[in-house]
Each structure stands twice: as C-alpha cells, then as structure tokens.
Amino acid sequence: MRPLLELARDKLKRRKVIAVMSGKGGVGKSVVASLLALSIRGSALIDLDLSGMSIPKLFGVSGKLHEVGREGVEPIVVGGLKLFSLGGIVGDRYVVLPGYGQAGAVEALIAFAKLGDADTVIVDMPPGMGEELLALGRIASYVPVVVTTPSKASYKVVKQLVDYLIEVGRKPRAFILNMAYVECGGARIYPFGRGDEARRLGENVGARVYEIPIDPSLEDYVGRLHEYRGPVAEAVRDVARGL
Amino acid sequence: MHEWSLALSLVQTLDRWALEHGVEIKRVVLSVPSPAQLDVSVLNEAFDALKRESRLERAKLEVKVRSPRYRCRACGYEFGQEEVDPQIRRIAGEYGEEYPLHLIPELLPTFVKCPKCGSHDIEAELSIKIEEVETT
Ligand SMILES: Nc1ncnc2c1ncn2[C@@H]1O[C@H](COP(=O)(O)OP(=O)(O)O)[C@@H](O)[C@H]1O
Ligand SMILES: [Mg+2]
Ligand SMILES: [Zn+2]
Numbered sequence: 001m002r003p004l005l006e007l008a009r010d011k012l013k014r015r016k017v018i019a020v021m022s023g024k025g026g027v028g029k030s031v032v033a034s035l036l037a038l039s040i041r042g043s044a045l046i047d048l049d050l051s052g053m054s055i056p057k058l059f060g061v062s063g064k065l066h067e068v069g070r071e072g073v074e075p076i077v078v079g080g081l082k083l084f085s086l087g088g089i090v091g092d093r094y095v096v097l098p099g100y101g102q103a104g105a106v107e108a109l110i111a112f113a114k115l116g117d118a119d120t121v122i123v124d125m126p127p128g129m130g131e132e133l134l135a136l137g138r139i140a141s142y143v144p145v146v147v148t149t150p151s152k153a154s155y156k157v158v159k160q161l162v163d164y165l166i167e168v169g170r171k172p173r174a175f176i177l178n179m180a181y182v183e184c185g186g187a188r189i190y191p192f193g194r195g196d197e198a199r200r201l202g203e204n205v206g207a208r209v210y211e212i213p214i215d216p217s218l219e220d221y222v223g224r225l226h227e228y229r230g231p232v233a234e235a236v237r238d239v240a241r242g243l
Numbered sequence: 244m245h246e247w248s249l250a251l252s253l254v255q256t257l258d259r260w261a262l263e264h265g266v267e268i269k270r271v272v273l274s275v276p277s278p279a280q281l282d283v284s285v286l287n288e289a290f291d292a293l294k295r296e297s298r299l300e301r302a303k304l305e306v307k308v309r310s311p312r313y314r315c316r317a318c319g320y321e322f323g324q325e326e327v328d329p330q331i332r333r334i335a336g337e338y339g340e341e342y343p344l345h346l347i348p349e350l351l352p353t354f355v356k357c358p359k360c361g362s363h364d365i366e367a368e369l370s371i372k373i374e375e376v377e378t379t
Contacts, residue, residue, distance in 0.1 A: 001260070001373040003273075007252040010259075065341050070247035070289075073346070089343050095353050096363050098316070104349025104370055112248050112346065 005138065008110040012140040016120045018173075018243060019142040023157030025127035028178035029147045030054035031218070033124035034225050035236035036145070037081055040243075044075065044118035047085035048136065049126040050105055051095050056087040060223035063092035072112040079226025084113045099131040106135035129161060137168065143243070144172040146207070149179050150195025159201055166205060174239050175202030180211040183231070188213075208242050210235065245346055246282055249371065250289035254299055257376065261298035264378070268302040272375035277310050277324055278331055279348040279371070311369060317362035326358045327351075 020033035034055065037045035047055035056062045059078040066088035067074040073089075075082035086095060086105055097105065115121065123142065126132050136142055144165050148158040165172055177195045181188040191214075202209040212235040221228040253273060261268050275281050283306045290304040310324035334354045335342045343350050348369045356363055
C-alpha cells in the first residue's frame with residue numbers, strides 16, 4: 001500500500017477537479033488554468049507541468065519555496081489564490097524525471113498540499129499524454145477542459161487526446177480555441193482561420209466551445225497575472241461560468 | 244517537520260482501511276528510502292501523537308530505512324547508496340531544511356547523476372511504502 005497515493009485520492013475526493021489540458025504545448029493551458037483559478041472563488045491551483053512549471057513564472061514567484069509544516073505543504077498565496085507547484089519544492093532549477101519519478105512527484109504534491117477549504121482545484125497539465133495524465137487519472141476523477149488553437153497544426157494532436165479522454169470516460173466539459181482572433185477596430189480578425197475542424201471536434205463530444213482572443217498586452221502581465229483584467233480574463237470567466 | 248505530514252498520511256490511510264475491514268491495527272511496518280533522510284524518532288513521535296482515537300490507537304510503528312540499489316538506464320551501471328551519498332550531502336547542504344528529497348524521494352534522478360556516465364536517467368525503488376500491517 002502506498003500511503004501517499006491513498007492520501008492524494010482522499011484529498012481530492014470531495015473537491016471538484018478541473019484539469020486544463022491539450023495534446024499540444026504553447027497553446028495557453030497555463031494562462032487559461034491560472035485565469036480560471038482566479039475567476040473561481042475559493043479555488044486552488046496545482047501545477048502538474050513538472051518540467052515546465054509555468055505557474056510560478058506567471059505569478060512572479062519563481063524560486064520561492066513552499067513552507068512545509070506539520071500538516072503538509074503550505075500554498076504560495078498570490079492575489080488571494082493558493083498555488084502549489086513543484087517549483088516551490090525544487091526552487092529555480094530544472095526537473096528531469098523518468099516516469100516513476102513523475103508519478104511520485106504528482107502523488108506527493110497532491111497528498112501534502114494544504115488545500116484548506118478550496119472546493120475547486122484547477123490543475124495545469126503538461127502538454128502531451130505522459131505520466132502526469134495517468135497519475136492524475138489514478139488519483140481523481142477530473143473534469144477535462146481542453147485547450148487548442150484554431151491552427152490545423154494543433155488539431156490532430158488534440159484529437160488524439162480527446163479520443164483518449166472519451167475512451168476513459170472523461171468527457172471534456174469545455175473546449176477552448178485560444179488565440180482565436182484579434183479585435184481590430186470593432187472587427188474580429190482570425191489569423192489562424194476559424195478552426196472549424198476543432199470546433200466540430202468539441203461539439204461532437206458534447207463540450208461547450210469557446211473562443212478566446214489574442215491580447216498582446218497579456219505579455220506585460222507575465223509575472224503578475226493576478227493583476228490582469230483584459231479580454232482574455234473576460235473570456236475565461238465565461239468558461240468558468242459554464243463549468 | 245515533514246515527518247508529521249507523513250505520519251498523518253499513514254494514520255489517515257490505515258484508519259480508513261481498518262474501518263472498512265472492521266479491524267484494529269497492531270503493528271505497521273513502513274519502508275522509507277534512505278535518501279529521504281527522514282528522522283525516524285520524529286516519525287515515531289508524530290505517529291504516536293496522531294494515532295489517538297483511531298483504529299491505530301494501540302499500533303506500533305516500525306520504520307525500516309532501506310538503501311536502494313541504483314541502475315543507470317543510459318549505461319547500465321549498477322551502484323549502491325555509498326556512491327549516491329556524496330551527491331545527496333551536497334544537495335542537502337544547498338537546500339537546508341527544505342531539502343526536496345525529504346518531501347519527495349522520487350525526485351532523486353533530478354538531482355543525482357550516474358557516477359560512471361553522468362546521466363540523470365536513474366532507476367531505483369524510491370517510494371515510501373507500507374510493507375506490513377498486523378491487525379487484530
Ligand atoms: N489569448 C492569448 N493572448 C495572448 N497571448 C497568449 C494568449 N494565451 C497564451 N498566450 C501566451 O502564449 C504563451 C504560451 O502560453 P502558455 O499558457 O504558457 O501555454 P501552455 O501552457 O499551453 O504551454 C505565453 O507566452 C502566453 O503568455
Ligand atoms: Mg503550460
Ligand atoms: Zn550511466
């Protein structure tokens with residue numbers, strides 16, 4: 001028996017677990033996960049992108065370590081949001097791990113996280129379909145939120161993830177076309193096309209489909225995302241309401 | 244301090260398990276890998292404090308600290324704890340109390356290299372396991 005796996009399961013059992021994922025990297029999973037967590041009152045954010053660890057970077061707390069007390073790992077709190085990341089355990093350092101190491105890290109991070117009264121847990125997933133996805137599946141029955149861009153380059157990879165999710169009985173609740181358009185003098189320009197294939201994929205599995213605009217000013221908020229109030233946050237609030 | 248949260252996970256997990264099976268727990272053997280550098284006396288103290296009013300109330304905790312065998316998946320070299328220890332000491336020195344392997348021993352490949360070829364691709368049994376449970 002592995003006590004940490006059991007404890008991790010127990011931790012998430014009575015909470016709503018929303019996993020933000022994509023087959024693809026760089027499509028905005030971490031941004032969406034963070035803004036979702038900021039817009040759902042009383043939620044906590046767990047960074048399971050063990051090598052990427054974008055969450056501390058987005059919130060400007062890279063290198064800051066979690067305090068560890070008698071009852072477990074204290075969250076890093078930014079803008080009222082509770083964050084948990086492996087970055088808060090290893091500091092500002094690369095993480096390279098074989099599958100069993102990733103599994104152990106996911107289980108321990110969740111098992112020891114002091115989630116307190118957070119009734120919703122947002123999980124920021126790594127790209128692809130590796131150990132973290134399997135590990136989360138062992139621990140919790142999560143609700144997937146799938147992020148893609150309208151680009152054809154993303155479609156095939158995301159389709160494979162969606163096929164897998166359907167097969168294991170975890171239907172995506174929301175399907176997000178991120179960086180879909182730019183607002184330009186009241187008109188919407190779709191630089192990557194309308195993403196019809198991706199949209200149909202989302203609709204076919206019964207997910208709500210959302211478009212999120214490109215906001216160039218978002219870059220200025222990397223490191224202080226909790227202060228961002230622009231159109232991407234607004235669009236993510238819509239997603240949150242539908243969850 | 245982390246010994247307390249580990250003990251808590253042990254008590255919670257086993258208490259629920261004992262309840263489901265309608266038993267009381269008399270003895271628990273916990274196996275921990277030595278790179279975690281857990282303080283066994285603190286673990287015992289925590290266990291004894293946390294077990295009160297649970298189905299582990301009369302349980303005795305036995306902690307086995309094991310030295311894993313290591314194998315490099317890149318060059319195949321097999322080695323023991325004595326070749327890992329100098330590297331562990333260095334990491335522990337860098338982090339002090341917040342030593343990452345204390346919390347998550349499975350992170351070892353991130354910090355330790357194969358002594359022959361320098362690869363981080365190291366295989367070992369590093370999990371914290373309940374090895375034995377004796378019930379009444
Ligand atoms: N809607 C958007 N508008 C502008 N920039 C965005 C948007 N979504 C994401 N980005 C930027 O794209 C990059 C990748 O986003 P990130 O969330 O890290 O992707 P992922 O987690 O999928 O790898 C980041 O620099 C982020 O700031
Ligand atoms: Mg990311
Ligand atoms: Zn080697």
